[in-house]
Amino acid sequence: MQDAPIPATAPRPRSGGLRVPLLAEALLLALAVAAYFLFPYNLGFLTRILIMMIFVLSLDLVLGFAGITTLGQAAMYGAGAYAAGLFAIHVWADPVAGLVVGAAAGAAVALVSGLVLMRAHGLTLLMLSIAVAQVLQEVANKARDITGGADGLRGIRMEPVLGIWDFDFVGQTGFWYALAVLALVFVALRLVTGSPFGLSLRGIHESPARMAAIGTPVYWRLVAAYALGGGIAGVAGALAAQITMLVSLEVFSFALSAEALIMLILGGTGRLYGAVIGTAIFMAVHHTAAAADPFNWLFVIGGLVLAVIFFVPTGLLGLPTALVRLFRGSRNGRP
Amino acid sequence: MADAALALDRVSAGYGATHVLEDISLTVPRGERLTIIGRNGAGKTTLLATIMGLTRLHGGRIAASGRDITGMATHRRSALGLGLVPQTRDIFASLSVEENLLAVGRGKAGLEEAYAMFPRLKERRRNGGAQLSGGEQQMLAIARTLMTEPDVLLLDEPLEGLAPVICEQLMRVFEDIARDGRRTVILVEQHVTAALAFATRAVLLANGRVVHDGPAQGLHAQPGLLDRHVGVSLGHRDGG
Amino acid sequence: MSLIANILIDGVAYGMVLFMIAVGLSVTMGLMRVINLAHGGFALIGGALVHGLLTRAGLPYLLAVPLAVLGTMALAWPMERVLYRRIYRFGELQQVLATIGIAFLMIAGVNYLLGSSLLSIPVPEAMQGAVDLGFRKVSMHRIVVIVAGLAMVACLYLLLDRTRFGMRLRAAVDNRDTAAMLGINTGAIYAATFCLGAGLAALGGILGAELLPIEAYYPLRYMVLFLMVVAVGGLGSITGSFLAALGLGLVDTASRYLVPDFGTIFFFACVIAILAARPAGLMGRA
Numbered sequence A: 001m002q003d004a005p006i007p008a009t010a011p012r013p014r015s016g017g018l019r020v021p022l023l024a025e026a027l028l029l030a031l032a033v034a035a036y037f038l039f040p041y042n043l044g045f046l047t048r049i050l051i052m053m054i055f056v057l058s059l060d061l062v063l064g065f066a067g068i069t070t071l072g073q074a075a076m077y078g079a080g081a082y083a084a085g086l087f088a089i090h091v092w093a094d095p096v097a098g099l100v101v102g103a104a105a106g107a108a109v110a111l112v113s114g115l116v117l118m119r120a121h122g123l124t125l126l127m128l129s130i131a132v133a134q135v136l137q138e139v140a141n142k143a144r145d146i147t148g149g150a151d152g153l154r155g156i157r158m159e160p161v162l163g164i165w166d167f168d169f170v171g172q173t174g175f176w177y178a179l180a181v182l183a184l185v186f187v188a189l190r191l192v193t194g195s196p197f198g199l200s201l202r203g204i205h206e207s208p209a210r211m212a213a214i215g216t217p218v219y220w221r222l223v224a225a226y227a228l229g230g231g232i233a234g235v236a237g238a239l240a241a242q243i244t245m246l247v248s249l250e251v252f253s254f255a256l257s258a259e260a261l262i263m264l265i266l267g268g269t270g271r272l273y274g275a276v277i278g279t280a281i282f283m284a285v286h287h288t289a290a291a292a293d294p295f296n297w298l299f300v301i302g303g304l305v306l307a308v309i310f311f312v313p314t315g316l317l318g319l320p321t322a323l324v325r326l327f328r329g330s331r332n333g334r335p
Numbered sequence B: 001m002a003d004a005a006l007a008l009d010r011v012s013a014g015y016g017a018t019h020v021l022e023d024i025s026l027t028v029p030r031g032e033r034l035t036i037i038g039r040n041g042a043g044k045t046t047l048l049a050t051i052m053g054l055t056r057l058h059g060g061r062i063a064a065s066g067r068d069i070t071g072m073a074t075h076r077r078s079a080l081g082l083g084l085v086p087q088t089r090d091i092f093a094s095l096s097v098e099e100n101l102l103a104v105g106r107g108k109a110g111l112e113e114a115y116a117m118f119p120r121l122k123e124r125r126r127n128g129g130a131q132l133s134g135g136e137q138q139m140l141a142i143a144r145t146l147m148t149e150p151d152v153l154l155l156d157e158p159l160e161g162l163a164p165v166i167c168e169q170l171m172r173v174f175e176d177i178a179r180d181g182r183r184t185v186i187l188v189e190q191h192v193t194a195a196l197a198f199a200t201r202a203v204l205l206a207n208g209r210v211v212h213d214g215p216a217q218g219l220h221a222q223p224g225l226l227d228r229h230v231g232v233s234l235g236h237r238d239g240g
Numbered sequence C: 001m002s003l004i005a006n007i008l009i010d011g012v013a014y015g016m017v018l019f020m021i022a023v024g025l026s027v028t029m030g031l032m033r034v035i036n037l038a039h040g041g042f043a044l045i046g047g048a049l050v051h052g053l054l055t056r057a058g059l060p061y062l063l064a065v066p067l068a069v070l071g072t073m074a075l076a077w078p079m080e081r082v083l084y085r086r087i088y089r090f091g092e093l094q095q096v097l098a099t100i101g102i103a104f105l106m107i108a109g110v111n112y113l114l115g116s117s118l119l120s121i122p123v124p125e126a127m128q129g130a131v132d133l134g135f136r137k138v139s140m141h142r143i144v145v146i147v148a149g150l151a152m153v154a155c156l157y158l159l160l161d162r163t164r165f166g167m168r169l170r171a172a173v174d175n176r177d178t179a180a181m182l183g184i185n186t187g188a189i190y191a192a193t194f195c196l197g198a199g200l201a202a203l204g205g206i207l208g209a210e211l212l213p214i215e216a217y218y219p220l221r222y223m224v225l226f227l228m229v230v231a232v233g234g235l236g237s238i239t240g241s242f243l244a245a246l247g248l249g250l251v252d253t254a255s256r257y258l259v260p261d262f263g264t265i266f267f268f269a270c271v272i273a274i275l276a277a278r279p280a281g282l283m284g285r286a
């Protein structure tokens, strides 16, 4: 059943034109602004959500669009965080310059590791991606003199954003700064995924063999997508370093990669919105459940993940369609 | 026909959402020798796979020996007496010849019988399944399915790609299997002459539908029918 | 000389533990084509059961261990029937997530019942001493682990190579549909294999508790380690798992003795090098 013919997928023009997507984006933005005014004492938490959304968006590009199954996206997040932190301490504490450095570091790690990783598949790819993050974590751990080792990188003091907005104690600047970067990343990803490059990634996801047959350099496209995703993950890491003024070894942790994956799957892959909504739901549930008991939280998230995978495989954004399908029913076990 | 060896009632089936077979009704009495003929891609393999429960059934019912087997697990169909020799032979490559035979069916009992039928396999018993020639692979595939003691034997293009001598040998084996009328044999073949000589009844399949169903002898009198639906005339394309 | 002996004995013992835990994972992953991140959970369950049987029920070690292994298999069976059977059909990504979810539930369950602290597994006195091998003393526990590991390799070899179950299992790995068509109940084979793998993991978890301590986070803490043994060995290959477990056990032990500061980096660098050169693993089918 492996060689079932794949339905031709000529890039469909997005139905509904431009108005509907813009509407949805405006709605999300409005929600973020509303959250700012509704939870003025939780700005730190809200900002963490925004940063996580950027990270999960980077994973959506790599996994949702290009179909690269990885459990090591934290490698690029961590690289961006350490690069931005070190840059701020030793070179220049300008936030935007730091973001660029973080992006470059994330992209560089992804590019170099991607040259090896993009030749692998399945379990091997998963293992390699995990191994890269673990090696980086151990390097950061051992290079105490530079990174602070297990104590974390401290002493990050940022200059005002664009020379105007100073980082304040409550976190207002941090919030708006993260929201602005998120919006920019979101729009950039919209453009990229709608471009011929993005469409070729979707094609590769569906059938690498067919894309190779029509002359697409599959391997290099995947390396490019991985590097681009790495750059965005680096931006997220850099933001986290600048706003929390601390980089710990946890930035490279397997848990971070795995959680990002769960957030993405909760919302649904390959849609960008899914990444945003899944992150919001996950972080909110985490905030309430983990406050009570961290193991309690594992019950909740374990059950939630299984429920989504088994009953709404397209993610919570696909819930309406899934419900409709439930009522129509289908015959026979065979696919 | 409650006790027909096999009865298909308005069966539609395919792979995933695609439909390959449309509205197939077919009743095969016990002990019959049936041949199914059709062009490449007509759906012959899909029909046999559907009988074994290996495709997606979109509609209709299937019964064997009067028992409804629609939706039954594949291995239970084998236990009920359906046996398929697949077109691709599918010898288990990590098993030796003897292990291929012992792994299925009722174990050691049928082994000597299988070796008596195909002495060549006995010589090769220790060889890996992957080291056999095409003819030997086909012998092993047939012997292996016979180990499950099928009442209904489904043969999917067993002569494909084999030398004429081996084809003749295999056809003699099929004659032996079908001789006393205990077993029902359904033979899918492109070697039309050999198939029609063997069978008493012939079904023509085109585009997933039954387009003709009648006595095998009758087809000789209607060469146009074969030409139209199968794209062969008697005597041509016939290695066996 | 004694350094080399230390590395060899500790490394081989460690490798045997890795082998016992990982081999079931490798066979199920090769057979069912499923990526299972929760496999370490069965080692945890085995360890937790034996902990309870020893410290709470006060059973003797030689009775508690087989009971814990059987108990783990008894838990694995309904899990296979209810959860994993469906997971086999999922895509890779869904398998990763579903099995992470299962691992979370196992962790939370063990914590709920036994708490999050280390679960001790007191071994009988006979296993505590050291044996004088002439040139040096070796802990009895290490010897038990190594002997058990070798016995397991031999049993698995006989099971797969010499029994009807082994033939049917290999047939189902080769071609599931054909095996089913020939009357082999592939679903039952899957379930049996899954339970066997879970039982082996439980045994490995119990015997290896001195090296990989049993606590609630066990499945996640060592998940990567077990999966790397499988990936390096090659999916579905018992020989591959054995070589990979032994090799990685030795590499890890040696690097901890020789370059203690860079042990982890060295270990992962080795894994990356092997997988980059042989993406299907040492003994995997490409």
Ligand SMILES: Nc1ncnc2c1ncn2[C@@H]1O[C@H](COP(=O)(O)OP(=O)(O)O)[C@@H](O)[C@H]1O
Pocket (backbone or CB within 6 Å): A001, A002, A003, A004, A005, B015, B020, B038, B039, B040, B041, B042, B043, B044, B045, B046, B047
């Ligand atoms: N595994 C499969 N998945 C999807 N389509 C298939 C598969 N096998 C066969 N088909 C399609 O089903 C049709 C009938 O094929 P088949 O039954 O093999 O024909 P025949 O055996 O008569 O040559 C063909 O169009 C073929 O492309």
Ligand SMILES: [Mg+2]
Pocket (backbone or CB within 6 Å): B044, B045, B046, B087, B157
């Ligand atoms: Mg065919």
